[in-house]
Amino acid sequence: MFDLVLKNGKIVTPERIYEGNICVKDGRIAAITSLSEEVQANETVDVGGKLVFPGAIDTHAHLNDPGYNWREDYEHGTAAAAVGGITTVVDMPLQNEPALTDGKIFDAKINKVSKNAYVDYCFWGGLVDYNLDKLIELDEKGCVAFKSFIGPVSPDYVSLTIGQVREALEILKTVDARAGFHCEDYSIIKWEEARAQRKANISWEDFLNSRPLIAEVIATKNIIELARETGTKVHICHVSHPEVAEEIRKAKQEGIDIIGETCSHYLTFSREDVIANGSLFKCAPPLREMEAVEKMWEYVEDGTLSCVSSDHSPCALEEKSEDEHGIFGAWGGISGIQNVFQVSFSEGVVKRGYSPTILARSLSEGPAKAFQLYGKKGAIEVGFDADLVVLDPDMEWEITSDSLKYVNKISAFVGLKGKGLPIMTFVRGNLVARDNEVVADKGFGELVKKIK
The missing domain is CATH 3.20.20.140 (Metal-dependent hydrolases)
Structure with a gap:
């Protein structure tokens, strides 16, 4: 039994894009399965064919x-x-x-x-x-x-x-x-x-x-x-x-x-x-x-x-x-x-x-x-931290001051328009943000050191 499955994703790697399910256990990617394979998890998130990036x-x-x-x-x-x-x-x-x-x-x-x-x-x-x-x-x-x-x-x-x-x-x-x-x-x-x-x-x-x-x-x-x-x-x-x-x-x-x-x-x-x-x-x-x-x-x-x-x-x-x-x-x-x-x-x-x-x-x-983090961070591979971003490639956007989470809501990017937006962010298998809102608790983030 997995903790989480991201289902029906188009998984983006540095070499290719392919369809699959990403299975998470104890904060790490435990398996990557085909869309047709049945998997059991405590939580399943169907991403509906959207892009899933590391x-x-x-x-x-x-x-x-x-x-x-x-x-x-x-x-x-x-x-x-x-x-x-x-x-x-x-x-x-x-x-x-x-x-x-x-x-x-x-x-x-x-x-x-x-x-x-x-x-x-x-x-x-x-x-x-x-x-x-x-x-x-x-x-x-x-x-x-x-x-x-x-x-x-x-x-x-x-x-x-x-x-x-x-x-x-x-x-x-x-x-x-x-x-x-x-x-x-x-x-x-x-x-x-x-x-x-x-x-x-x-x-x-x-x-x-x-x-x-x-x-x-x-x-x-x-x-x-x-x-x-x-x-x-x-x-x-x-x-x-x-x-x-x-x-x-x-x-x-x-x-x-x-x-x-x-x-x-x-x-x-x-x-x-x-x-x-x-x-x-x-x-x-x-x-x-x-x-x-x-x-x-x-x-x-x-x-x-x-x-x-x-x-x-x-x-x-x-x-x-x-x-x-x-x-x-x-x-x-x-x-x-x-x-x-x-x-x-x-x-x-x-x-x-x-x-x-x-x-x-x-x-x-x-x-x-x-920065010598590869093996823990940086890829959608078995054994890596389940740090994942679901991006909707069809979503149009305009950056506004009100949308910014900064202390000072100013940026050269305000007013820029484009297409393709992150809609879900997972850190170590936990949903931390969705639709421009943070849903995690403060202090969830951890210090990461290089792999020696």
């Missing part, structure tokens, strides 16, 4: 908890994840107070957030100039990777020099840990910002031009060369342009263990949206030209960019104010954790004609393999 893993989210709860917190952030089909959130160490940079802070963070999480979660560890001696401790605690900036960063965190990065990679190599990087060259951006701010009238084109593509390319190449030298695993965060993706593709072909991640906003919006709409579309790296958006999908399709994330970076509305903070001072970041699945389906599958299998690869399998 639960999505958001590799890049800033939940701001503890410390900046007025921007976001675990209750609201994981609620948004749940209704959006995200079953595991990989939470960033910055926009936390304090930043997650040692074992004591790790323990305090778990104590704070565990009682409020609706879905499962992992922690990125901090990688800054004052915690190189704490990296192994954080790895032992359970951090799945380590986040560093080699470009400008907010005051609550620290950018590293290339020399400091090299030492950090040598340390992380000893425990086979992965380092993730915000790749934009610090000196180029700071110089270009200063040039722009000398102008009498600053425009959004000035902001975009202050973070040129060459800054992202140079920084990415530097990390690739250090990964080649040290043999350390690296992760390039929020790739914004196909020229950067091409550098990652070549590095992969050379045998470097490198992961490329992009975000739903780089697969949807362009620099013209920033110019037309201002700070709601401000992010770093910035949005690029529409031709780049189209080419980026090709790098998702071929696996070069094996992770599609939200880079959920929430803030209060007043922090986005151009009148109060100016173009360069307004908060840079896009809130997207609730919508990354539906937007990726609509933009990739419906609009551009890719197979739904592209999302099983880039939202589930790729992220799980990148």
Whole structure:
């Protein structure tokens, strides 16, 4: 007797789509049967031929908890994840107070957030100039990777020099840990910002031009060369342009263990949206030209960019104010954790004609393999956690402020229309969200550590 059976589903894997029943026992997938096979369960959910995906893993989210709860917190952030089909959130160490940079802070963070999480979660560890001696401790605690900036960063965190990065990679190599990087060259951006701010009238084109593509390319190449030298695993965060993706593709072909991640906003919006709409579309790296958006999908399709994330970076509305903070001072970041699945389906599958299998690869399998969660997360296979998302491919939608579960109901995605929506989300065989409403208890989500 199974605990749960999801009946009559079109099961989406990275390789194919097939019909079947998914049988769950003790939170894990216990069997996958044909539609004609009779199975007994305490609960049966007939999904009526809709698509069933492995639960999505958001590799890049800033939940701001503890410390900046007025921007976001675990209750609201994981609620948004749940209704959006995200079953595991990989939470960033910055926009936390304090930043997650040692074992004591790790323990305090778990104590704070565990009682409020609706879905499962992992922690990125901090990688800054004052915690190189704490990296192994954080790895032992359970951090799945380590986040560093080699470009400008907010005051609550620290950018590293290339020399400091090299030492950090040598340390992380000893425990086979992965380092993730915000790749934009610090000196180029700071110089270009200063040039722009000398102008009498600053425009959004000035902001975009202050973070040129060459800054992202140079920084990415530097990390690739250090990964080649040290043999350390690296992760390039929020790739914004196909020229950067091409550098990652070549590095992969050379045998470097490198992961490329992009975000739903780089697969949807362009620099013209920033110019037309201002700070709601401000992010770093910035949005690029529409031709780049189209080419980026090709790098998702071929696996070069094996992770599609939200880079959920929430803030209060007043922090986005151009009148109060100016173009360069307004908060840079896009809130997207609730919508990354539906937007990726609509933009990739419906609009551009890719197979739904592209999302099983880039939202589930790729992220799980990148952070050593595969075997527990990331696939609809016997023995894996029963993290499942039922998506109605025919359901049309428009994203509204009222539909968002965030603390601050603002997002560049508000107003976007599309087709294909997650309608049920299961975490470890338990229904956590249905029809844009959370139905699980707070605290159901669990900390997930990498499989060693």
